[in-house]
Amino acid sequence: xxxxxxxxxxxxxxxxxxxxxxxxxxxxxxxxxxxxxxxxxxxxxxxxxxxxxxxxxxxxxxxxxxxxxxxxxxxxxxxxxxxxxxxxxxxxxxxxxxxxxxxxxxxxxxxxxxxxxxxxxxxxxxxxxxxxxxxxxxxxxxxxxxxxxxxxxxxxxxxxxxxxxxxxxxxxxxxxxxxxxxxxxxxxxxxxxxxxxxxxxxxxxxxxxxxxxxxxxxxxxxxxxxxxxxxxxxxxxxxxxxxxxxxxxxxxxxxxxxxxxxxxxxxxxxxxxxxxxxxxxxxxxxxxxxxxxxxxxxxxxxxxxxxxxxxxxxxxxxxxxxxxxxxxxxxxxxxxxxxxxxxxxxxxxxxxxxxxxxxxxxxxxxxxxxxxxxxxxxxxxxxxxxxxxxxxxxxxxxxxxxxxxxxxxxxxxxxxxxxxxxxxxxxxxxxxxxxxxxxxxxxxxxxxxxxxxxxxxxxxxxxxxxxxxxxxxxxxxxxxxxxxxxxxxxxxxxxxxxxxxxxxxxxxxxxxxxxxxxxxxxxxxxxxxxxxxxxxxxxxxxxxxxxxxxxxx
Numbered sequence: 001x002x003x004x005x006x007x008x009x010x011x012x013x014x015x016x017x018x019x020x021x022x023x024x025x026x027x028x029x030x031x032x033x034x035x036x037x038x039x040x041x042x043x044x045x046x047x048x049x050x051x052x053x054x055x056x057x058x059x060x061x062x063x064x065x066x067x068x069x070x071x072x073x074x075x076x077x078x079x080x081x082x083x084x085x086x087x088x089x090x091x092x093x094x095x096x097x098x099x100x101x102x103x104x105x106x107x108x109x110x111x112x113x114x115x116x117x118x119x120x121x122x123x124x125x126x127x128x129x130x131x132x133x134x135x136x137x138x139x140x141x142x143x144x145x146x147x148x149x150x151x152x153x154x155x156x157x158x159x160x161x162x163x164x165x166x167x168x169x170x171x172x173x174x175x176x177x178x179x180x181x182x183x184x185x186x187x188x189x190x191x192x193x194x195x196x197x198x199x200x201x202x203x204x205x206x207x208x209x210x211x212x213x214x215x216x217x218x219x220x221x222x223x224x225x226x227x228x229x230x231x232x233x234x235x236x237x238x239x240x241x242x243x244x245x246x247x248x249x250x251x252x253x254x255x256x257x258x259x260x261x262x263x264x265x266x267x268x269x270x271x272x273x274x275x276x277x278x279x280x281x282x283x284x285x286x287x288x289x290x291x292x293x294x295x296x297x298x299x300x301x302x303x304x305x306x307x308x309x310x311x312x313x314x315x316x317x318x319x320x321x322x323x324x325x326x327x328x329x330x331x332x333x334x335x336x337x338x339x340x341x342x343x344x345x346x347x348x349x350x351x352x353x354x355x356x357x358x359x360x361x362x363x364x365x366x367x368x369x370x371x372x373x374x375x376x377x378x379x380x381x382x383x384x385x386x387x388x389x390x391x392x393x394x395x396x397x398x399x400x401x402x403x404x405x406x407x408x409x410x411x412x413x414x415x416x417x418x419x420x421x422x423x424x425x426x427x428x429x430x431x432x433x434x435x436x437x438x439x440x441x442x443x444x445x446x447x448x449x450x451x452x453x454x455x456x457x458x459x460x461x462x463x464x465x466x467x468x469x470x471x472x473x474x475x476x477x478x479x480x481x482x483x484x485x486x487x488x489x490x491x492x493x494x495x496x497x498x499x500x501x502x503x504x505x506x507x508x509x510x511x512x513x514x515x516x517x518x519x520x521x522x523x524x525x526x527x528x529x530x531x532x533x534x535x536x537x538x539x540x541x542x543x544x545x546x547x548x549x550x551x552x553x
Contacts, residue, residue: 003325004298006324006326007325010252010327014330018259022264022266026265026266026267026268027271028175029144029264042174051166053166056163059160062163063493065165065169069138073108073138073139074105074109076131077104078101080127081104081131082095082098083095084096084123084127089124090124093123093124096117099475099478100116100478103477103478103482104117106486107481107485108136108230109486110139110485110486110488110489110490111142111230111371111372111462112341112485112489113132113136113464114341114485115232115464117236121236128221129220136224137173137181137224138169138173140177140224140228140230140371140372141168141169144168144176146493146496147374147377148168149496150376150380150499150503153502154403155274157508158506160501161504162501177227180260181224184227192242193219193244193250194218195218195219197215197216198216200212201215218235218244222245226239226257227258227260229258229262229338229371230341232341232342233342238342238343239331240320247322248323251331251344252330254342254344255331258340262338262370262371262375265373266279266369269376275401278401278518281519281524282380282527285528286369286375286379289337293333293337293357293360293361293368297329297358300315300353301325301329301351315350315354318346318348328344328345329354332354335463335465336357336362336366337364337367337369338370338375339372339374340371340463343465348467348469351551352548352549352553355454356450356550358465359546360535362457362463363424363457363461363543365417366461366462367531371462381413381416381417383527387399387516387518388410388413389530391405394514398516401518403503408502409502409503412499415495416496417534419488419492419495421539423484423488424453427459428453428456431452434476436474437452437477440470440474440476442471446550447469450550451469452470453545455467455472455481456481459482459488460485461488462488
């Protein structure tokens with residue numbers, strides 16, 4: 001079987017699996033976030049944290065819950081790392097330095113999972129399981145909760161109430177993430193992913209010396225790292241490591257986990273707003289962008305010029321032989337078009353244009369289909385902008401799902417869109433202008449610039465992958481990337497929840513002959529165009545200095 005055909009067959013199998021899971025999971029999540037009932041275990045949790053799950057919240061109260069919970073998560077994870085040296089199950093590892101502990105705490109709470117350390121050489125069992133793995137669950141649940149709050153803003157009328165953050169958080173963990181993760185972990189263990197609490201042990205000789213590996217609860221962390229679009233690997237090699245991702249089947253299964261909830265949430269959106277066709281319009285836009293990026297990536301990596309590349313069947317540098325170009329390209333596009341950041345190949349070794357595709361996927365805002373929750377609310381914000389543009393073209397007050405998009409709503413949407421590019425470009429400019437940060441670049445010229453641009457793009461968009469030639473374990477990068485992750489995660493949530501509150505207060509307007517049919521393919525095309533054009537205008541100069549210059553050289 002040719003490598004190209006193998007890649008196409010993987011793509012078809014993945015699409016079929018997602019299609020089968022889309023309806024049942026989407027329906028389940030709609031019931032979860034609409035049900036008035038509380039499970040017994042949920043009641044225990046509410047009692048333990050002192051929350052009343054039946055109290056409706058307006059958007060400022062909902063936002064306070066998000067920020068307070070996330071701040072507590074940052075502090076807890078920071079202290080856990082700083083105390084690692086005196087904790088049991090540390091495997092003899094020392095406590096983490098302050099700047100790296102801050103970076104890691106901000107990273108995992110912000111659903112980014114950027115790692116400037118070697119997991120198997122720095123983090124013991126307690127930090128990995130009680131700290132990092134727990135944040136993989138709850139940070140994902142926070143993203144889903146914010147997305148559901150925005151959906152309620154469209155679905156409700158003449159009220160500013162968006163639900164209860166604590167109820168949405170707990171339900172997301174208990175009823176959605178934990179059950180799927182439990183099944184997925186069993187599948188991974190059955191396919192060869194390790195799951196234990198063994199210590200460090202010698203596995204053999206390597207280049208004249210001994211080689212040592214430590215075990216860990218890898219399968220349980222691997223499944224939620226993908227399912228929650230987190231991305232942080234138990235080992236430094238991430239999903240290229242055979243203990244995390246041993247076979248082509250587990251590689252495809254992990255890609256499936258990454259896409260599962262973001263794809264199904266479009267169904268949840270359609271059901272909760274009373275129009276399943278609206279959900280399909282959003283899903284169609286996401287799918288078209290994702291498929292286009294996959295096709296471009298496979299073309300750049302399979303058809304790159306040069307005798308060595310042609311002899312290898314494509315650009316194989318930095319890729320695992322057991323996955324090949326097809327599986328690696330599919331993983332790379334999926335992980336950068338979502339806020340996952342897991343990698344099964346070395347993105348810095350992709351062709352110039354291939355590396356640019358991974359960057360552009362993040363620059364879109366990771367909305368095709370995006371991270372758990374963040375992908376849906378990001379695409380809905382872009383839908384608000386798209387209907388506003390359509391309204392300007394025809395001279396009509398724009399409406400979306402029966403809600404008028406006025407000055408207040410478009411300001412919130414515009415602020416949401418602008419915050420992330422501002423973080424990326426300002427931090428990248430500062431790193432390139434100052435004398436010290438440039439010392440961390442392995443390469444010079446366009447590729448070196450791409451290393452730094454990729455780092456801040458990944459951090460600000462809460463992705464977590466890297467052009468790993470950059471040494472990011474410095475005080476400058478640990479501090480600025482940590483700040484970019486926190487701002488890139490929580491400032492946009494402010495505008496999302498404010499938009500949700502504004503929409504929820506409105507009285508729906510009836511559809512007329514002049515109403516834009518937002519469930520039609522015409523609107524899906526307009527939405528995809530708005531996403532690509534706005535991103536292209538924002539980032540094109542920076543891309544021209546990095547991956548485009550390298551790819552066209």
